[in-house]
Amino acid sequence: MTHKDDSAEALVEMLERKAPETLDLLTAESEQDFEKAFEALLNKAVTHLEANSKNFRSLDETGITAVVAGVLSMPxxxxxxxxxxxxxxxxxxxxDHCSPPRIKLGEAKIYNGYEYHVGGLGQLLGRYSTGREGRGxxxxxxxxxxxxxxxxxxxxDMDTRLPLQQQGETVDHGLKWSFVSAHKHSSGENLxxxxxxxxxxxEQPSV
Structure with a gap:
């Protein structure tokens, strides 16, 4: 075994111990495998924010998203x-270092009803996405x-009104209270x- 092989094996062993999510993301062979690995990482961000909701209640969408970005960041x-x-x-x-390249785009909204939500969805699908990215x-x-x-x-409401060329009903996401929709994009792809x-x-404790 060469020194290069030793180094690669050591890196894999280190990732298995300290950052298994990174290893799962790097070795994902299909979009489905990648989404499953990313879901585990995303769950960490959700759990962290929910456990500290008292500290984040005064933040706006940009501030909360900065916290999400910090939790998701990893080698x-x-x-x-x-x-x-x-x-x-x-x-x-x-x-990084993924073939084919994998890119995800995200829009963030503080919940304020259907119209506000679909407005954010329209920005994501109509303005930012080119059709090359993975699940938004x-x-x-x-x-x-x-x-x-x-x-x-x-x-x-989304399943009834099918906004933004939604393709059929939504399906469950692995994370609680979350779901997945599919939409016909201007590129011709279903995103x-x-x-x-x-x-x-x-809830503020009563005095």
Whole structure:
């Protein structure tokens, strides 16, 4: 075994111990495998924000997204905010050293009903996405009470009204209260979008 082989094996062993998500992302052979690996990483960001909702309740969409970007950042994954992609997209995720190249774009919205949500979805699909990217992200920061009912209503409204050339009904996402929609893009491709719900409701204790 050469020194180069030794170094590669040592790197893999280190990733297995310290950053298994990175290894899973790097070795994903299909889009489905990549999404499964990314879901585990995304769950860390959701869990972190929800556990600290008291500290983030005063932040706006940009501030909360900065926290998400910080949690997602890891070796091999480049996370940038307000990157130019036919406009300044809230979140751009590049998987480094990956073939084929894997890019995800994300838009973030503090939950404020169906119309506001679809407005953000329209920005993501109509302005920022070129059709080359993988599944998009619409991060939904819910600061209101009863996230389960709010997200269920949002999903039902989308399935009834089929906005932005939505292709059929939404399907479940692996993360709680979240779902996936598919839309006909101007490129001719069907683009998936994961609508990822963050429960940031914080109830002030009564005095």
């Amino acid at each position: 091999g994954l480049t996370i940038t905010q307000e990157t130019n992609s036919n406009g300044h997209v809230d979140l751009k995720i590049d998987m 992200l619409l991060l939904v920061y819910v600061k209101k009470k009863d996230i389960a009912a709010l997200m269920d209503r949002l999903r039902k 998936e979008v994961g609508h990822i719900a963050f429960n940031l409701y914080f």
